[in-house]
Amino acid sequence: MVTLLANGDENAISLSQSHVTFIILAAVLALVALGFAGALVKSILAADTGTEKMRDIAGAVQEGASAYLKRQFRTMAIFTVVAVVLLLLLPVGDDAGWSERLGRSGFFIVGAAFSSFIGWAGMTLATRANLRVAAAARIGERAGAMRLAFRTGGVVGFLTVGLGLLGACIVVLAYQSTAPIVLEGFGFGAALLAMFMRVGGGIFTKAADVGADLVGKVEQGIPEDDPRNPATIADNVGDNVGDCAGMASDLFESYAVVLVASLILGRAAFGEAGLVLPIIVAAVGIVCAIVGVVITRLRPTDASGLTAINRAFYISALLAALLAAAVVFMFVPGTWGAIGTGYTAPVSPQILAIGSVAIGIVLAMVIMMLTGYYTDARYKPTKDVSASTRTGAATNILSGFSLGLESAVYTGLTIAAAVFGAFLLGGGGILSLFAVALAGCGLLTTVGVIVAMDTFGPISDNAQGIAEMSGDVDEDGNQLLTDLDSVGNTTKAVTKGIAIATAVLAATALFGAYTDAVAGAGLSGSALVAALNLADPANIVGFIIGASVVFLFSGLAINAVARSAAAVVTEVREQFARFPGIMTGEQRPEYGRVVSICTRDAQRELATPGLLAIMAPIAVGFGLGVGPLAAYLAGAIACGVLMAIMLANSGGAWDNAKKDVEDGNHGGKGSEAHAAAVIGDTVGDPFKDTAGPAINPLLKVMNLVSLIIAPAVVAYTVTDDSPLRYVFAGIALAVLAGAIIVTKRRSVLVGEEGSGNGAAKSVTDPDSAPGQRAEDGKKDDAGDEAENGEAVKASK
Template sequence: MSRLHLAQSTWAQGLELSGGDYGVVAVVAVVALAALAVGYFLLREVLAAGQGSSKMQEIAVAVQEGATAYLSRQFRTLGVFVALVFLLLFALPAEDANERIGRSLFFVIGAAFSAAIGYLGMWLSTRANLRVAAAAGEPGGREKATRIAFRTGGVVGMTTIGLGLLGAAVVVMVYAGQAPKVLEGFGFGAALLAMFMRVGGGIFTKAADVGADLVGKVEQNIPEDDPRNAATIADNVGDNVGDCAGMAADLFESYAVTLVAALILGTAAFGTHGLLFPLIVPAIGVLTAVVGVYTTKARQGENGLRAINRAFYLSAAISAVLSVIAAFVYLPSTFAELTGGENTTEGNPALIAAAAVLIGIVLAGVILWLTGRFTGTEHRPVRDVGRSSRTGAATVILSGISVGFESAVYTALVIGAAVYGAFLLSGSITVALFAVALAGTGLLTTVGVIVAMDTFGPVSDNAQGIAEMAGDSDPEAARILTDLDAVGNTTKAITKGIAIATAVLAATALFGSYTDAIQTALAGIAGVVTFDLSGFLVFNPGLLVGLVIGAAVVFMFSGLAVNAVSRAAGAVVMEVRSQFRNNPGIMDGTVRPQYGRVVDICTKDSLRELATPGLLAVFAPIAVGFGLGVGPLAGYLAGAIGAGTLMAVFLANSGGAWDNAKKLVEDGHHGGKGSDAHAATVIGDTVGDPFKDTAGPAINPLLKVMNLVAVLIAPAVVTLSVGDGASPVARALIALASVTIIVVAVVISKRRSTAIGEEAPEETRDPANTTA
């Protein structure tokens, strides 16, 4: 029977930091605080911009109130869940009380940071959208609007990297050698809350968007953001709670979890140097993010996407140069210098680290180019989708699906090449996995700009909506905002592609953490000193079953998210139809729609739908781990990563292609607004909405949540599987309880009414007529 010893390297045991090491961590913490300071100055700049007409301000206030009300209710709901998980984490095995307390405490801190960044993204975007709309109507409007929208994202980006780096630095400073285990809790808290915010916000925004489009554009033949449509305020609220709050939290957890994987494996591979170098690389990213944000300036008449891409590539190039210098300055040239003894591993640690970081930076650039190719309005894939609108909605949907499938293949191959390229940098499995994690930290150097790119999208979309609802923007300003919205669709798709790349890199690296957790648990059991690999062989039926289950969970999760949007959107459609039918004065402008009723529907439905996907993500790996063992659980993670990568990219890019094909038609191609081709692309866009903004982005935190759950439960699975503490009955009961929870949640979810075909109630509470 094949066995392999995967314990941590000897110098990682009982790791202690020297005075110089603490100095490095302190510098990193100062850099993190500097990032927060830069974010504050960007915030002041954004808020100092003009706010437009009183009508624009009135609409913006309604959006602000609706978004704040939704997130407040969501956080109250999630607070109970966080408290329960805190207690479960406290009950899991740990080396000592210090580790157990730290892991649970920083789980709460990670969740709180994720929530704070999500709230900041919502709060600022609901104020910046107004300012972007106003700037578009001023002299030099394109350049001003682009700058305000991007620097709004810069605030969120600097806060994301500042809090992520600060949290990791504080943990390392306080817990030293135990930092990797404590950081598992930090990353898990960030990932879990981000997943919930992504799912809930995605359901809210796409239910409102789909409902508004189907009734407004298709049935009533009125513009997307026409104030006569009762779903318009909810649609604008959704952009902020889904795209801004949800994605900001998502990218923060990507940042945190990638750091967790790098620090865990770095400690095992390079000792103290491996614990600190993964902090140095993203600290460099803080400096280059500042360069990227401040150099994003659209030249006269220049497309906004070109300006954003130029700043991204500039910041990535600077990161690459500085990271290579840092690797050769900080890391020694031989492993003997790391261990203080024999040169037990071949290779140059500095060269390995530099090459790995470069792989991650190049990966970000390639994904940016590749995603832009498949979702940009100037490229053939989107133009082909637009041309297909001349023959109806069916061909639009088919062409968009084909774009998504094709782009998923290329993106998966690029990510796979990066992972394998990093893995080949060393013959040692531990060092090779650390190289994969370092590729992730290399990608992290671009996160500040990536978050800015992502926030740019919904802010531009909202700005266009506010201007259209206010009805007082000139044609040139409207054209500028339409162009910025199309650019935002592409930047959002790009950030989703990069986010899934971080998920794959982090998840692959966490395999090393997973096996290390198993080995450490085995080492504590008398008579067991090696790790049985037979359950990890690909032809083992248990592993294959786990792999299939892992892939199936991705499909189930995606189906639940899309179905939740379908149900909520059905309720919105019936409500908006009812208002048009029962209040004829809405169409002629003499009666104001009851916006608050739609906001309330979206709020209630999205919060109600949160539980099932979340329970599936947490309890599915628990069921597999305790029910089938650690080998099948590894297969489960592999299946989830493989299927999740392809599914996430397919959903994001097909949705982005449909959305921008609609923009092409609305710009006058193939008959323009009001034509049959326009109606066909609207249908395609409504199909793509839950793809690109609900199910697709939520897969990213899903993968991280499931991987971290596996790492956290691995010691408990081992303890109940071998030695004196083995208890097949206890394992079976835990697995059965987990399966029962999942089944009950899914059954309850499936029994909910679709609301399609049911009339909206005649009397519904509408306290403010503008908010929930």
């Protein structure tokens, strides 16, 4: 069943005709997924669009989101060009040459383009579906509103699995034995763009959200989506560029990077079968995605939309396990001798593959239950956070923070158990690492439904905003949308937990691929074992640096939100003070001002986190060596998983605790408990929607950078201890230090001299006229102001 063709190189592999057929069938399934996406788009856009006022508000959100993404793509293009050049210059393995270098660079662009397209498509469709969900609620169609929101997410899910699998199939068919080298570029492109989309979108959405809540809810006592709040359009735009575009790109890169890691390790562990098996498992996921999205229907007996979503998820997960077992028995030989790589494990190849995939599927279900328990307002942990608001904001924050710390332990141990279970199946070595990668593939067989669950949240949130701003939806319709929004808060938290689990599995597998690449570059055997020895002080230093980078990255992201939110708070306060007619409804707020501030600040803050992810591994690798770089990755993975879970679950609990108070508990809206809950929610906003989710692509970007530079690190630090290594490390450190210094010069205090935050300073100038408060002298910013002004003109 498996054919190895040496051709003068024991690692050279040519795919047999039967396996080429399997890959072609997988590519056809990928195209089927894209076809389903197109069909769903047509049915979604055919739905009723409500009243003219609702359409005007939705149009403002659509144009604001599009203007933001255009600016973000321009910023990211600079990093893309630099990355392509570096990928061309960096060496590849001994069995590859310029063809593979060109392929790696070319598919970096493909991965980046796919990630960008999925983010754009998710945002574009979500900004149209929100209007239709609100219109369905307006006429009391509970099941129809639920179906529209979920199927819109299903489109993004189909695009994710379809494009991810199609890209992998093309690379494997075109490059065969050297496909893993080219796939490094594909995964790196997807991960890098996703990180920028996550950080930029997260800064935008949470700056607007925090500013809108603090001034609107707490200071002015008006509802969240009241049209009198100048930040409300920016808040709704942010939901789309952060939660839709950002999360869609994030889950796509998770899908792509897990495939990349499994194919890299599969080639070494399973030979030809290892280049095909992950693709077949991914193809099973497409079938499950279609089934999961189609069967998600709200029954009259369902307590809430969450019941219908959970039912579809568990059915699709069970189907994935059964189908994966069937295709493994059909495809994978029953004995290790038939595999032909010389490796053996305590179990047969079939049991190893089925067991690994099953571990990933079970992990997804357990993470879903754990995250739901800690963030859903129906359960005790979040109920306790809600009750703590009765004694003020401080106890609310302490309660939510402790919940996040505790939940990180149990979720982290669950992920660790899954990794160790897969490791035991492989018996150690490369087979164990391949088993971990297959567990990631198993988890991602449900990714189509997972993406639909995540996108469901911001669509429901936006639909509620459109309904409230327009005033064209009655009380029953508003309650229906409130219920959907509450379900969306839980599904968003759950999908963040699953995304974190995929990040750990992918990063662990990539860590193994790094050590394999180091061995392939000439450092193997006892020399490799000595280099990875944790008793070496240099390796301990590398471990500490890796953990520290996660802290620094999180701090930069949260502080960026704080600075931008301060500017939004100042702008909103000033508009209320300058234009008394806003509160009486006689004058429209200047929505475009807040959209412009968030756009400008989000782009300004993108560079430093991105440079940290790329330059830190380069500095450690060339400065300290192979072993410390491996320890650096281990420290980042260990710290990253706990930090990401803590941030995501704390934020999710604070958000749902606020919803619990707003439902009438502990005094309800307008009470002191409500004010405390809003403050807790605003603290949690950058936790759960900016820093926490961005750690996922951060881990994979750093692992992929390390994997790509591994041959060069070995060459300059082991084979030939060249002084050039310190030049490379010094350049990386200088670039990183410069970016951090520039960032730290910006102050969170709005208007402070030397703060560097021009947007914040300009909006606080009392002598400037309302139409002339944009920061002058910056052509790009002025262009954004014009773009975003157009975006909201319909709502004025």
